[in-house]
Amino acid sequence: MLAADTNIETIAPEFLRRVGRSFQDASAAEVGITQTRLAEYRRILDSLGVIHLTRWERDQVMFATWASGWAGNTHHRGIAWLPKPLPKLPSSIGGRRFRLIKGPWYMFED
Secondary structure (H helix, E strand, O other), X not given: OOOOOOOEEEEOOOOEEEOOOOOOEOOHHHHOOOHHXXXXXXXXXXXXXXXXXXXXXXXXXXXXEEEEEEOOEEXXXXXXXXXXXXXXXXXXXXXXXXXEEEOOEEEEEO
16 A cells, blocks of 8 residues: 555554655645545554554655654654665664564664
């Protein structure tokens, strides 16, 4: 679904963000999806225990399962989809630490 919905940056139970506007709430229409599709995303994420989904890059997605802190000082743990293999593990990119589950899936913490 997310591969088709390229305007979505973040989906959480209480907000939706459009790519390029990380700190502004968006409507389903603004990201080009229906309310029904947004509800389906949220249902799937909730059933998996994911607190929010964020697209880091066009082809990198994180599924946060734990978070603590406030904007500018938050810490997350979860699963990431990184289609390009990391050079060595454990590895760190942009303050995030990764451990391979089975490529392209990684556990991460930031």
